[in-house]
Amino acid sequence: MRAKSFPHGVHPPEHKELTEDKPLIPLPAPEKVIIPLHQHFGSPAEPLVQRGDEVALGQKIGEGKTLFSASVHASVSGKVLSVEAYNHPLGKPVLSVAIGNDGEDRRSNQIQETEDPFVLEPAQIIHKVKEAGVVGLGGAAFPTSVKLSPPKDKPIDTVIINGCECEPLLTADYRLMLESPEDILNGTELIRIATRAERIILGIEDNKKAAYDTFLEKSAGREVEVALVKTKYPQGAEKNLIQALLRREVPAGGLPFDVGVVVQNVGTAKAVWDAVSHGRPLYERAVTVTGNGIKEPKNLLVRVGTTFQEAIDFCGGLTEEANILVMGGPMMGLAQWTADVPVIKGTSGILAWSAAEVITEYTCIRCGRCVDHCPMRLVPTQLMKYVRYEHLAEAENWGVMDCVECGSCQYTCPANIPLVHWIRLGKTQVSTARRKKSA
Amino acid sequence: MMAEKTLVLKSSPHFRDRDSVPKIMYAVVISLIPSAAASVYFFRLRAVLLYVVCITVCLTTEAVFLRTRKKPLHSLGDGSAVITGLLLAMTLPPATSLDIAAIGAVVAIGLGKQVFGGLGHNIFNPALVGRAFLQTAFPVAMTTWIPPAVLKVDVATFATPLGHLKFEEAVAAGTLTPLKDLFWGNVGGCLGETSSLALLLGAVYLFYKKAIDWRIPLGIILTLSVFTGFFWLLQPQTYASPLFHILAGGLIIGAFYMATDMVTSPINPLGTWVYALGIGLLVGLIRLFGGFPEGVMYSILFWNTFVPLLNRYTRPRILGERRRR
Numbered sequence: 001m002r003a004k005s006f007p008h009g010v011h012p013p014e015h016k017e018l019t020e021d022k023p024l025i026p027l028p029a030p031e032k033v034i035i036p037l038h039q040h041f042g043s044p045a046e047p048l049v050q051r052g053d054e055v056a057l058g059q060k061i062g063e064g065k066t067l068f069s070a071s072v073h074a075s076v077s078g079k080v081l082s083v084e085a086y087n088h089p090l091g092k093p094v095l096s097v098a099i100g101n102d103g104e105d106r107r108s109n110q111i112q113e114t115e116d117p118f119v120l121e122p123a124q125i126i127h128k129v130k131e132a133g134v135v136g137l138g139g140a141a142f143p144t145s146v147k148l149s150p151p152k153d154k155p156i157d158t159v160i161i162n163g164c165e166c167e168p169l170l171t172a173d174y175r176l177m178l179e180s181p182e183d184i185l186n187g188t189e190l191i192r193i194a195t196r197a198e199r200i201i202l203g204i205e206d207n208k209k210a211a212y213d214t215f216l217e218k219s220a221g222r223e224v225e226v227a228l229v230k231t232k233y234p235q236g237a238e239k240n241l242i243q244a245l246l247r248r249e250v251p252a253g254g255l256p257f258d259v260g261v262v263v264q265n266v267g268t269a270k271a272v273w274d275a276v277s278h279g280r281p282l283y284e285r286a287v288t289v290t291g292n293g294i295k296e297p298k299n300l301l302v303r304v305g306t307t308f309q310e311a312i313d314f315c316g317g318l319t320e321e322a323n324i325l326v327m328g329g330p331m332m333g334l335a336q337w338t339a340d341v342p343v344i345k346g347t348s349g350i351l352a353w354s355a356a357e358v359i360t361e362y363t364c365i366r367c368g369r370c371v372d373h374c375p376m377r378l379v380p381t382q383l384m385k386y387v388r389y390e391h392l393a394e395a396e397n398w399g400v401m402d403c404v405e406c407g408s409c410q411y412t413c414p415a416n417i418p419l420v421h422w423i424r425l426g427k428t429q430v431s432t433a434r435r436k437k438s439a
Numbered sequence: 440m441m442a443e444k445t446l447v448l449k450s451s452p453h454f455r456d457r458d459s460v461p462k463i464m465y466a467v468v469i470s471l472i473p474s475a476a477a478s479v480y481f482f483r484l485r486a487v488l489l490y491v492v493c494i495t496v497c498l499t500t501e502a503v504f505l506r507t508r509k510k511p512l513h514s515l516g517d518g519s520a521v522i523t524g525l526l527l528a529m530t531l532p533p534a535t536s537l538d539i540a541a542i543g544a545v546v547a548i549g550l551g552k553q554v555f556g557g558l559g560h561n562i563f564n565p566a567l568v569g570r571a572f573l574q575t576a577f578p579v580a581m582t583t584w585i586p587p588a589v590l591k592v593d594v595a596t597f598a599t600p601l602g603h604l605k606f607e608e609a610v611a612a613g614t615l616t617p618l619k620d621l622f623w624g625n626v627g628g629c630l631g632e633t634s635s636l637a638l639l640l641g642a643v644y645l646f647y648k649k650a651i652d653w654r655i656p657l658g659i660i661l662t663l664s665v666f667t668g669f670f671w672l673l674q675p676q677t678y679a680s681p682l683f684h685i686l687a688g689g690l691i692i693g694a695f696y697m698a699t700d701m702v703t704s705p706i707n708p709l710g711t712w713v714y715a716l717g718i719g720l721l722v723g724l725i726r727l728f729g730g731f732p733e734g735v736m737y738s739i740l741f742w743n744t745f746v747p748l749l750n751r752y753t754r755p756r757i758l759g760e761r762r763r764r
Contacts (some may be wrong), residue, residue: 011484012454168454239758252759305557324447338446355447362460363559368652368706377755381706393671399757405454415559421450 003206005208005230006240010408012168012331014207018297019290020172022052024179026301027386029076029087031101034060034086036094040141042068053080058281061097064133070143070345071133074099075303077106077282087325089308089341090335095339096342098272106172112279117190122148125194132275133343133345134282137267138162139328141346144268148194150257156195157260160245161188163211164229164236167329168348172286173266175190175299177204177211181218182267186274188224195262200224202244202266207231219398231362233331234406238263240375252402267348284343289315293322293352302343308350312324321354331407357404361393362415370409370419376402380409380419387426392433400426458649460558463701464518467649470641471525471696477637480632481587486630492537493525496544504553505717519558525548526566529692530736531573534585539577542568563743564703567736574736584627586653599628601688605732611676621686632689643697643760653701654708658715659694659722660685666723684726693735694718703743710749717742 029325036045045062055074062072079102085095093413101425114120114128150156161184167172177184192200197306202219204212215226229235229244230347239250241263248259256263267286283304292298292380295316302311308325312318318325327332328346341349370380378399386395401422410419479484496603501520527547531540555561574581580682586597598607600616609615618628624634632638645651664681672677684690698704698718707713718738725734 009455012456013710018722097714111647228501249759251673251761252758317581323444324449326451326453328451330454333451333453335448335453336446355449355453357447360459362514365463365559365701366461366704366706367463368702369709373707376758377735378757379707379754382750382754398754399760402757402759405451409659410452411454412456412458414463416455416459417492418450420452422502424450 002231003228003233004244005232006244006375008092008373008377008408009232010373010411011231011424012411014168014175014231016169016171016207017323018169019110020174021172022175022299023296024286024299024301025170026426027303027306027311029101029105029303030310032098032304033075033303034096034098034307034342035072035088035115035305036096036342036344037071038088038094039064039304039346040070040115040135040143041191041406042066042070042143044095045069046128047074047083047095049080049081049083051082051404054081056080056106058111058283058327059108060110060281063131064143068143068146069130072280072282073133074108075305077103082105087250087338087341089347091334091346095113097310099325104338110279110315113279114277114279114309115275117167120193122194124198125190127277128276129194132279132281133269134271134275135345136265137285137348137391138272138344139348140221141344144264144272146357147262147264148191150195150238150262154257155260156197156257156262157238158199158201158246159188159192159195159197160241160263161200161202161266162236162241162259162263163188163202163208163266164241165208166205166231166233166332167266168233169290169351170288171290172288172299172348174208174211174355176270176286177266180270180412181214183270183273185218185222185224186277187269189222189263190272190276191262191269201231202226203229203241203245205229205231205235209385217425233408234375234404237404237406243315245300248423266432273310285343285345285347285374285396287311287343287347288349290349291322291351291353293319293324293354295319296370302347304345307340308340309339311343311350312352314338318352322352324355324439326351332405350396359416359418364415364417365387367413367414369414373408373412375406375408376404378403380423381417383426384417387422387429392426392429395426396430399428461517463648463650464522465520465649466527466645468518469698470644470650471529471631471710473637473640474529474631474634474692475525477624477634478529481589481624481633481672483588485533488535488537489528489531489535489540490525493544494521496541497521497524497527497548500545500548501553503550505557508553508699509728513564514558517558520548523552523565523569524698526631527569527582530570530629530689531568532581532584533630534583535580537575539580539742542572542576546572556688559702561702562746563740564697564700567697567740569746570736571740576645586627587625587633590625591669599688599732600626600728601732604687605726608681615679615683618682618685618686621683632692635686635691636693638691644707651695652704652711654711655715656694658712659690659698659719662719663690665724666720667727670727678727684723688733689735690722693739697718698742705746705749705753707750707753709755710746710753713749713751713753714746717745719763
């Protein structure tokens with residue numbers, strides 16, 4: 001079968017060999033977990049517990065009250081030590097619940113199995129997904145219940161399950177695909193029921209042949225199309241995956257809904273299955289701890305609220321030379337100033353290596369490589385110049401808001417210009433201006 | 440817990456390709472080595488001296504300007520001034536005196552590049568600016584040709600293949616320079632433009648290094664072929680063949696090494712096509728119907744002017760964008 005793909009993009013070194021053969025192993029729950037009440041796209045959850053409360057494993061400790069929010073659950077059983085602001089991998093400190101682990105993993109009575117999840121109505125599935133605090137596990141942590149509830153006038157015909165894992169170094173999704181294919185397929189079926197779609201396509205990059213073969217075998221007798229896509233970055237970016245698999249273009253400023261598609265990551269599909277079938281909230285996730293700054297790279301199942309430091313220590317610690325710590329993948333991940341930050345629902349990887357501290361920046365020589373590689377067909381160098389010289393209206397006309405910040409432009413830039421940084425600044429400025437206008 | 444480390448904080452992406460501006464520039468320098476070697480073979484010591492003078496004066500001028508503008512001198516090492524020097528020398532007639540060459544080099548870097556703000560900001564190809572200046576200031580010196588050292592001919596009446604074609608009705612007389620000679624370079628002409636073989640060898644390396652946009656040479660050569668081919672088919676007894684036009688004069692060096700200058704060529708694919716087709720057409724027009732035998736330099740400079748405009752009006756359609764208008 002020929003691998004499908006999209007135009008442009010880049011092919012960074014993969015380095016998946018560090019962890020691709022390492023099975024997911026549970027990281028022992030730490031003595032204390034710090035669970036931020038804001039781990040998702042949208043507004044923070046509101047605390048339901050206070051200092052001194054006893055909580056059980058999987059008990060809801062923060063309620064996502066608005067539509068764009070997600071509930072948060074205890075990842076251990078024990079006593080609430082504090083509810084206060086704590087370091088957060090996204091930068092600013094966030095109100096967090098610290099729980100002292102009693103080591104018993106007493107399960108909350110809120111956790112209830114469902115006998116036959118496949119007979120549930122869409123609304124019931126969506127409700128269970130929301131109750132379990134499931135968010136997109138690919139990295140953006142968008143509340144899944146919202147994605148499963150498209151507007152009435154936008155019918156969904158296809159569910160795409162994203163098994164690309166196009167970021168270099170990360171292998172957590174790959175391991176999930178090898179180790180829990182049934183759960184992923186079951187979760188996918190629930191997503192299909194919830195969105196009333198007809199078709200399911202599972203897209204897997206062709207550097208993960210073992211996962212592809214596994215799904216070909218396991219999907220026999222199910223209505224799932226397993227599709228091979230080319231190993232290219234950012235194949236797993238929603239809009240590009242839709243383009244590759246269906247030849248449909250999500251309108252600028254729009255969402256996959258607009259072309260009748262819902263895209264979910266493989267990890268999210270499994271989380272949906274766990275939530276709906278087992279009543280299990282999202283309090284644990286697969287994390288790849290890797291990079292040549294980590295002594296023994298591993299794939300771990302980590303309780304939310306475990307600090308990066310604890311996960312790193314379990315992997316032999318950092319090497320002498322390691323001087324950069326990143327949450328997520330090397331292309332879109334966030335650099336951390338400390339390892340004393342908790343793992344959140346969106347933590348797909350913890351990476352460390354040694355990076356050059358000073359990078360020489362040259363002036364743009366207009367080579368056009370950023371234009372040739374932008375998967376959104378933007379002109380990054382022009383956007384950079386518009387933002388730099390404060391021509392915001394021009395930046396908007398040239399599509400600054402359509403940038404997905406994948407970093408392909410900056411990856412290829414021979415002048416080392418921090419293009420994504422400038423574009424992000426432009427996006428912030430344009431949205432601030434828009435908000436002011438509408439206010 | 441281990442001791443706190445000082446961590447590097449930077450925004451994504453954290454990986455980058457290993458290519459850099461100096462690497463691209465030095466790739467161009469390396470790609471010009473076969474042609475430089477060929478010109479030394481054909482024109483001996485004159486060639487060596489012209490290269491030395493042009494490169495040295497370009498670097499010196501660059502240094503003086505950087506110093507005056509209080510810019511760091513390390514950008515001298517980015518290789519771009521070396522390219523300008525090399526390319527300028529290659530566009531000079533082999534008999535050019537060294538002081539004229541030096542003036543050309545000062546103008547190339549000074550007026551062609553630094554007055555605009557240095558690398559990345561210039562509108563015109565710096566080497567061609569220098570060459571165009573010399574063409575106007577020293578018209579006789581710039582059109583006096585000598586034969587390659589390996590050729591035994593009458594020096595006094597020696598002409599370039601294109602000059603021979605234009606002013607001596609070579610096609611009708613049947614004395615048109617053979618394609619074989621144009622290919623190997625055993626003909627008269629500017630220092631670096633004579634051997635098509637050497638230039639194409641370097642071009643292969645440039646493609647391999649992804650240092651030039653393939654659309655530009657392809658577009659130029661295709662348009663010139665179609666244009667000159669049309670007239671050749673119509674009147675083969677008057678007009679030279681497209682292959683002659685491709686191999687003769689400065690077309691190969693212009694199409695592969697000068698029109699492709701990243702700074703002065705468009706960034707969007709559509710703009711690049713327009714630019715390439717425009718250059719090819721203009722070269723054909725000048726060669727067939729203009730007053731000069733050769734038109735590569737003016738064609739490239741002319742289209743350099745339109746690059747900012749092309750960049751502005753050929754923005755690619757954004758994924759998911761519906762074009763109004």
